[in-house]
Amino acid sequence: MAGRHTKAQMPSLQRAGVGKEITRAELLRLKATAVKCRLASLEMAYRAGSGHIPPDFSCMDIMVTLFFRVLRLDPFRPDWDDRDRFILSKGHAVGALYACLAERGFFPKEWLDTYQQMETRLPGHPDRNVTPGVEHNTGALGHGLSVACGLAAGLRLRKGRGEDRTPRVYVLLGDGELQEGSNWEAAMFAAQQGLDNLVAVVDRNRLQQGDFTERTVALEDLAAKWYAFGWDVAACDGHDIAALVDVLEAPPAPGKPRVIIANTVKGRGGPVMENKPEWHHRIPTEAEYEEIKAGLSAVLESLERELESEERVNRG
Amino acid sequence: MADVRDAFIKTLIDEAREDERIVTVVNDSVGSSKLRPFLSEFPDRVFNVGIAEQNMVGVGAGLAAAGLLPWVSSATCFLSYRALEQIKNDVVYPKHNVRLVGNTTGVDYGALGATHHALEDLGTLRALPGLTVVTPSDMEEAEAATRALMQHEGPAYLRLYRASVPEKLDAPGSFELGKVRVLRNGDDCTIFACGPMVVRALDAARMLEADGYSAGVVAVSTLAPLDVAGVLEASAGSRCVVTVEEHMTVGGLGSAICEILAEHDPKHVLRLGISGGFAVPGPAEAVREYYGLTAAGIRERVAEFVRRVTK
Numbered sequence: 001m002a003g004r005h006t007k008a009q010m011p012s013l014q015r016a017g018v019g020k021e022i023t024r025a026e027l028l029r030l031k032a033t034a035v036k037c038r039l040a041s042l043e044m045a046y047r048a049g050s051g052h053i054p055p056d057f058s059c060m061d062i063m064v065t066l067f068f069r070v071l072r073l074d075p076f077r078p079d080w081d082d083r084d085r086f087i088l089s090k091g092h093a094v095g096a097l098y099a100c101l102a103e104r105g106f107f108p109k110e111w112l113d114t115y116q117q118m119e120t121r122l123p124g125h126p127d128r129n130v131t132p133g134v135e136h137n138t139g140a141l142g143h144g145l146s147v148a149c150g151l152a153a154g155l156r157l158r159k160g161r162g163e164d165r166t167p168r169v170y171v172l173l174g175d176g177e178l179q180e181g182s183n184w185e186a187a188m189f190a191a192q193q194g195l196d197n198l199v200a201v202v203d204r205n206r207l208q209q210g211d212f213t214e215r216t217v218a219l220e221d222l223a224a225k226w227y228a229f230g231w232d233v234a235a236c237d238g239h240d241i242a243a244l245v246d247v248l249e250a251p252p253a254p255g256k257p258r259v260i261i262a263n264t265v266k267g268r269g270g271p272v273m274e275n276k277p278e279w280h281h282r283i284p285t286e287a288e289y290e291e292i293k294a295g296l297s298a299v300l301e302s303l304e305r306e307l308e309s310e311e312r313v314n315r316g
Numbered sequence: 317m318a319d320v321r322d323a324f325i326k327t328l329i330d331e332a333r334e335d336e337r338i339v340t341v342v343n344d345s346v347g348s349s350k351l352r353p354f355l356s357e358f359p360d361r362v363f364n365v366g367i368a369e370q371n372m373v374g375v376g377a378g379l380a381a382a383g384l385l386p387w388v389s390s391a392t393c394f395l396s397y398r399a400l401e402q403i404k405n406d407v408v409y410p411k412h413n414v415r416l417v418g419n420t421t422g423v424d425y426g427a428l429g430a431t432h433h434a435l436e437d438l439g440t441l442r443a444l445p446g447l448t449v450v451t452p453s454d455m456e457e458a459e460a461a462t463r464a465l466m467q468h469e470g471p472a473y474l475r476l477y478r479a480s481v482p483e484k485l486d487a488p489g490s491f492e493l494g495k496v497r498v499l500r501n502g503d504d505c506t507i508f509a510c511g512p513m514v515v516r517a518l519d520a521a522r523m524l525e526a527d528g529y530s531a532g533v534v535a536v537s538t539l540a541p542l543d544v545a546g547v548l549e550a551s552a553g554s555r556c557v558v559t560v561e562e563h564m565t566v567g568g569l570g571s572a573i574c575e576i577l578a579e580h581d582p583k584h585v586l587r588l589g590i591s592g593g594f595a596v597p598g599p600a601e602a603v604r605e606y607y608g609l610t611a612a613g614i615r616e617r618v619a620e621f622v623r624r625v626t627k
Contacts (some may be wrong), residue, residue, distance in 0.1 A: 065575045068350065075323050081383070085381075090505070128410050129409075129410065129411060135381065136410060137405060137409045138375075138380065142370075143374055143406055145374075146373075146374020146377075146402070146406070147374045147375075147381065147406055148378060149374070150374060150376060150377055150378020150382070151378035151382050153363060153378070153379065153382075154379040154384045158382065158383065158384070159360070161336060181580040182371060185370055186371045186374065186375075187367070188368075189368065189371055192366075254521075305563075
């Protein structure tokens with residue numbers, strides 16, 4: 001097991017950028033980070049021979065936007081009382097979470113090599129007891145939204161008792177997961193309580209483990225459902241980081257919880273896996289792995305070149 | 317005779333005046349949870365989720381994650397069955413300081429039938445690692461258990477009920493979280509009982525004494541973690557053991573005692589409780605009587621058992 005990390009090993013603490021317009025350089029950095037995190041997820045699952053790469057890739061741009069821009073957090077103080085909370089309700093996309101937490105400095109990147117190994121601190125679904133930065137144990141679907149509601153209500157209650165700022169609670173839901181009825185119990189409750197510090201993001205990739213959602217138990221009209229449940233509803237391209245920043249940082253609609261339907265492609269970034277039902281938890285063959293890795297590496301290189309020239313321009 | 321729910325809510329309100337972390341979560345059952353006085357005193361500290369037990373337990377976990385101390389209350393038949401996955405994954409596995417309160421248990425809802433009986437909850441919940449399981453045997457224990465769980469670190473389940481129990485058992489000792497309480501000694505048999513069956517076992521033991529049998533009585537008010545040393549010590553001097561619970565004879569107190577004795581000190585055990593299928597419907601006390609869960613019923617079964625195993 002890797003030892004405890006020291007401050008010297010960690011990237012410098014970045015404050016969340018809430019309220020600032022995103023610069024072109026920052027956008028390029030976020031894009032590059034999303035590619036790096038995809039590479040980390042691919043590597044982890046390929047090495048372990050187990051994992052959920054396409055679900056990771058589907059939500060990676062959302063997760064990177066949250067962890068590297070939107071969320072108020074401090075990797076050196078994962079239990080910081082005033083932090084924003086993030087719950088990964090679709091716990092099988094844990095590879096995306098670990099990649100973000102490691103890249104953000106919550107634990108050393110070497111931990112990623114222990115993913116799914118015996119007695120690892122990075123098990124195949126999130127466990128707050130063993131991994132810094134993990135807020136809740138998920139993996140069984142249909143649990144995250146209720147817990148997020150409790151968190152949002154609890155943090156708001158404490159705010160009324162003299163805390164200076166109500167932290168926001170973000171929860172990432174899978175779309176297939178919305179077939180679990182418990183979500184709709186929570187959706188009604190959140191609206192009843194007027195939890196406007198709660199933001200749910202639906203990773204709308206239109207696939208579930210066995211087939212397309214609309215061929216299994218259809219979710220559409222999904223926006224209308226949330227609207228009917230009393231939520232403030234927004235939608236965006238879940239791979240467009242600038243759009244995600246806009247919608248995730250928008251001030252709350254007073255008295256209403258917000259849901260963002262993020263339209264995504266399952267497996268996005270690995271063309272061989274994209275939008276294919278058989279690729280829920282399939283592990284690539286060696287050839288497929290090399291192909292995905294090469295594709296991502298090429299994108300990363302080009303983003304880094306672009307970023308370099310952007311920074312040169314900015315320095316004048 | 318009194319209702320342990322009253323002792324619970326009185327204590328909860330008392331503690332909530334001092335500790336503003338205390339909140340309650342309830343599934344519409346404000347009345348059967350006896351929460352009305354709490355609601356009038358702390359209206360912003362009651363979260364009524366409506367008829368939605370899965371969400372109720374998840375919300376409780378979230379409130380605990382926000383640093384509050386939630387008491388989640390519902391009839392046991394919904395809490396411990398509908399929301400079992402939430403109890404396991406959202407409360408116990410993440411080790412949240414949630415207190416789950418089953419307010420109507422066993423055959424309390426006698427005539428409403430098996431959908432409303434809760435006779436398997438001890439079996440399922442005591443199997444969850446790290447969940448403390450408590451059921452008080454009188455009003456004094458109900459208050460002491462509520463106070464002890466305020467201080468306790470980790471998730472807990474408090475099994476309350478509607479059967480009448482005394483303000484204070486006519487016996488020595490007091491409630492101590494994690495310990496069995498020896499109420500009387502006896503060498504023909506030791507009776508382990510929990511919840512509303514404790515006072516009945518105690519009455520039965522007194523009758524048995526008049527019949528010429530010496531029966532000890534032990535209140536097992538913490539079922540998990542079970543006080544293994546206490547159980548072994550209390551039963552060491554007696555020839556056989558009886559368990560009494562308002563629960564199926566599978567999975568609950570009887571099973572727990574058998575597990576310990578089979579491994580450490582094998583002896584004959586008679587498990588009294590509900591068996592032979594789902595419990596019959598009928599007024600709660602009549603159902604208890606039907607299954608022999610009265611002082612007279614316990615006396616008869618224990619005398620017969622002791623005669624059989626000691627002959």
